[in-house]
Amino acid sequence: MSDIGSKNGHVPNARLEETTLSTNNIFSGKIISLQVDTVRLPNGSTATREVVRHPGAVAVLALKDQKMLVVDQYRQPLGRCEVEIPAGKLEPGEDPLEAAKRELEEETGYTCGSIRKLHSFYTSPGFADEVIHLYLAEDLTRGDMNPDEDEFLEMAEITLEEAYQLIQEERISDAKTILAVYAWNMYSLTGKI
Known part of the structure:
Protein backbone atom coordinates (compact mmCIF):
# COMPACT_ATOMS: atom_id res chain seq x y z
CA MET A 1 0.00 0.00 0.00
CA SER A 2 3.01 2.30 -0.15
CA ASP A 3 1.80 3.82 -3.46
CA ILE A 4 -1.29 5.34 -1.85
CA GLY A 5 -1.11 9.08 -1.16
CA SER A 6 1.37 11.77 -2.16
CA LYS A 7 1.99 15.47 -1.81
CA ASN A 8 0.40 16.28 -5.17
CA GLY A 9 -2.54 13.91 -4.63
CA HIS A 10 -2.01 11.57 -7.60
CA VAL A 11 0.40 8.64 -7.64
CA PRO A 12 0.34 6.48 -10.75
CA ASN A 13 0.13 2.76 -10.08
CA ALA A 14 0.92 0.96 -13.33
CA ARG A 15 -0.14 -2.37 -11.83
CA LEU A 16 -3.76 -1.15 -11.71
CA GLU A 17 -4.06 1.14 -14.74
CA GLU A 18 -6.56 0.42 -17.50
CA THR A 19 -5.90 1.36 -21.13
CA THR A 20 -8.79 2.81 -23.14
CA LEU A 21 -9.12 0.93 -26.43
CA SER A 22 -12.23 2.69 -27.76
CA THR A 23 -14.92 5.17 -26.76
CA ASN A 24 -18.54 5.17 -27.90
CA ASN A 25 -20.33 8.47 -27.22
CA ILE A 26 -23.92 7.55 -26.30
CA PHE A 27 -25.53 10.82 -25.20
CA SER A 28 -24.64 14.49 -24.96
CA GLY A 29 -27.03 16.72 -23.01
CA LYS A 30 -27.21 20.17 -21.45
CA ILE A 31 -25.32 19.11 -18.31
CA ILE A 32 -23.84 15.64 -18.79
CA SER A 33 -22.65 13.30 -21.48
CA LEU A 34 -22.43 9.52 -21.39
CA GLN A 35 -19.82 7.36 -23.04
CA VAL A 36 -19.02 3.65 -23.01
CA ASP A 37 -15.32 2.85 -23.02
CA THR A 38 -13.77 -0.48 -23.88
CA VAL A 39 -10.67 -0.89 -21.73
CA ARG A 40 -7.79 -3.33 -21.42
CA LEU A 41 -7.47 -4.52 -17.82
CA PRO A 42 -4.15 -5.08 -16.02
CA ASN A 43 -4.45 -8.83 -16.67
CA GLY A 44 -4.82 -8.29 -20.44
CA SER A 45 -8.55 -9.01 -20.76
CA THR A 46 -11.09 -6.36 -21.81
CA ALA A 47 -14.10 -4.80 -20.09
CA THR A 48 -16.55 -1.95 -20.65
CA ARG A 49 -16.84 1.16 -18.48
CA GLU A 50 -19.85 3.47 -18.55
CA VAL A 51 -18.61 7.01 -17.92
CA VAL A 52 -20.65 10.13 -17.15
CA ARG A 53 -18.82 13.35 -18.07
CA HIS A 54 -19.74 16.49 -16.10
CA PRO A 55 -18.28 20.03 -16.29
CA GLY A 56 -17.77 20.21 -12.52
Missing part, protein backbone atom coordinates in the same frame (compact mmCIF):
# COMPACT_ATOMS: atom_id res chain seq x y z
CA ALA A 57 -19.58 22.18 -9.87
CA VAL A 58 -19.20 24.40 -6.84
CA ALA A 59 -20.88 24.30 -3.43
CA VAL A 60 -20.86 26.89 -0.65
CA LEU A 61 -20.89 26.43 3.11
CA ALA A 62 -22.25 29.89 3.92
CA LEU A 63 -22.25 30.80 7.62
CA LYS A 64 -24.16 33.70 9.16
CA ASP A 65 -24.65 34.30 12.90
CA GLN A 66 -24.04 30.64 13.90
CA LYS A 67 -26.34 29.43 11.12
CA MET A 68 -25.80 27.81 7.73
CA LEU A 69 -27.64 28.93 4.61
CA VAL A 70 -29.48 26.13 2.81
CA VAL A 71 -31.98 25.80 0.01
CA ASP A 72 -34.93 23.43 -0.22
CA GLN A 73 -35.34 22.26 -3.79
CA TYR A 74 -37.19 19.51 -5.65
CA ARG A 75 -34.82 16.90 -7.09
CA GLN A 76 -36.32 14.94 -9.98
CA PRO A 77 -33.96 11.92 -9.69
CA LEU A 78 -35.04 11.49 -6.04
CA GLY A 79 -38.69 12.34 -6.62
CA ARG A 80 -38.73 14.68 -3.61
CA CYS A 81 -37.37 17.86 -2.11
CA GLU A 82 -33.86 17.94 -0.68
CA VAL A 83 -32.28 20.48 1.70
CA GLU A 84 -28.83 21.39 0.37
CA ILE A 85 -26.14 24.01 0.58
CA PRO A 86 -26.09 26.47 -2.35
CA ALA A 87 -24.43 24.84 -5.35
CA GLY A 88 -24.34 24.76 -9.11
CA LYS A 89 -22.43 23.63 -12.16
CA LEU A 90 -19.46 25.41 -13.63
CA GLU A 91 -19.94 27.22 -16.91
CA PRO A 92 -17.30 26.50 -19.60
CA GLY A 93 -14.02 28.16 -18.59
CA GLU A 94 -15.51 29.63 -15.40
CA ASP A 95 -13.26 30.07 -12.38
CA PRO A 96 -14.63 27.97 -9.48
CA LEU A 97 -14.20 30.83 -6.98
CA GLU A 98 -16.27 33.18 -9.13
CA ALA A 99 -18.84 30.42 -9.70
CA ALA A 100 -19.15 29.92 -5.93
CA LYS A 101 -19.83 33.63 -5.40
CA ARG A 102 -22.35 33.60 -8.27
CA GLU A 103 -24.22 30.54 -6.98
CA LEU A 104 -24.34 31.92 -3.42
CA GLU A 105 -25.91 35.16 -4.63
CA GLU A 106 -28.28 33.53 -7.15
CA GLU A 107 -29.65 30.93 -4.73
CA THR A 108 -29.66 32.87 -1.43
CA GLY A 109 -29.43 36.55 -2.30
CA TYR A 110 -26.30 36.87 -0.14
CA THR A 111 -22.87 38.16 -1.08
CA CYS A 112 -19.82 37.42 1.04
CA GLY A 113 -16.96 39.52 2.38
CA SER A 114 -14.81 36.42 2.90
CA ILE A 115 -14.62 33.22 0.89
CA ARG A 116 -12.04 30.45 0.77
CA LYS A 117 -11.73 27.05 -0.79
CA LEU A 118 -12.01 24.10 1.59
CA HIS A 119 -11.74 21.01 -0.63
CA SER A 120 -12.39 19.57 -4.06
CA PHE A 121 -13.82 16.07 -4.28
CA TYR A 122 -15.23 13.64 -6.83
CA THR A 123 -18.87 12.72 -6.33
CA SER A 124 -18.88 9.19 -7.81
CA PRO A 125 -15.49 8.24 -9.33
CA GLY A 126 -16.70 4.74 -10.16
CA PHE A 127 -18.73 6.10 -13.09
CA ALA A 128 -18.48 9.93 -13.23
CA ASP A 129 -15.77 12.58 -13.47
CA GLU A 130 -17.80 15.29 -11.67
CA VAL A 131 -15.67 17.26 -9.22
CA ILE A 132 -17.19 19.65 -6.68
CA HIS A 133 -15.21 22.57 -5.29
CA LEU A 134 -16.41 23.35 -1.76
CA TYR A 135 -16.03 26.89 -0.40
CA LEU A 136 -16.57 28.51 3.00
CA ALA A 137 -18.27 31.92 2.79
CA GLU A 138 -18.54 34.28 5.75
CA ASP A 139 -19.21 37.97 6.43
CA LEU A 140 -22.49 37.74 4.52
CA THR A 141 -24.60 40.66 3.28
CA ARG A 142 -28.26 40.18 2.32
CA GLY A 143 -29.41 41.01 -1.18
CA ASP A 144 -31.94 39.64 -3.66
CA MET A 145 -32.18 36.04 -4.81
CA ASN A 146 -31.85 35.53 -8.55
CA PRO A 147 -32.25 31.80 -9.31
CA ASP A 148 -32.11 30.38 -12.83
CA GLU A 149 -35.47 30.54 -14.63
CA ASP A 150 -36.02 26.78 -14.23
CA GLU A 151 -34.88 26.75 -10.59
CA PHE A 152 -37.50 26.91 -7.83
CA LEU A 153 -36.17 26.91 -4.29
CA GLU A 154 -36.64 28.28 -0.81
CA MET A 155 -33.74 29.57 1.27
CA ALA A 156 -33.44 29.04 5.02
CA GLU A 157 -30.92 29.58 7.80
CA ILE A 158 -30.43 26.56 10.08
CA THR A 159 -28.42 25.82 13.21
CA LEU A 160 -25.93 22.98 13.46
CA GLU A 161 -28.41 21.04 15.59
CA GLU A 162 -31.12 21.53 12.97
CA ALA A 163 -28.69 20.36 10.26
CA TYR A 164 -28.02 17.13 12.16
CA GLN A 165 -31.76 16.64 12.65
CA LEU A 166 -32.35 17.10 8.91
CA ILE A 167 -29.65 14.50 8.23
CA GLN A 168 -31.42 12.09 10.63
CA GLU A 169 -34.70 12.73 8.82
CA GLU A 170 -32.94 12.21 5.45
CA ARG A 171 -34.05 15.67 4.30
CA ILE A 172 -30.31 16.34 3.96
CA SER A 173 -28.90 13.29 2.22
CA ASP A 174 -26.50 14.50 -0.44
CA ALA A 175 -22.75 14.09 0.07
CA LYS A 176 -21.76 17.74 -0.40
CA THR A 177 -24.16 19.01 2.25
CA ILE A 178 -23.34 16.25 4.74
CA LEU A 179 -19.63 16.98 4.21
CA ALA A 180 -20.31 20.69 4.76
CA VAL A 181 -22.18 20.01 8.00
CA TYR A 182 -19.29 17.90 9.35
CA ALA A 183 -16.79 20.58 8.28
CA TRP A 184 -18.94 23.23 10.01
CA ASN A 185 -19.01 21.12 13.18
CA MET A 186 -15.21 20.83 13.15
CA TYR A 187 -14.92 24.57 12.50
CA SER A 188 -17.23 25.39 15.41
CA LEU A 189 -15.22 23.13 17.75
CA THR A 190 -11.66 23.99 16.69
CA GLY A 191 -11.77 27.18 14.63
CA LYS A 192 -10.17 25.21 11.78
CA ILE A 193 -11.34 23.15 8.84
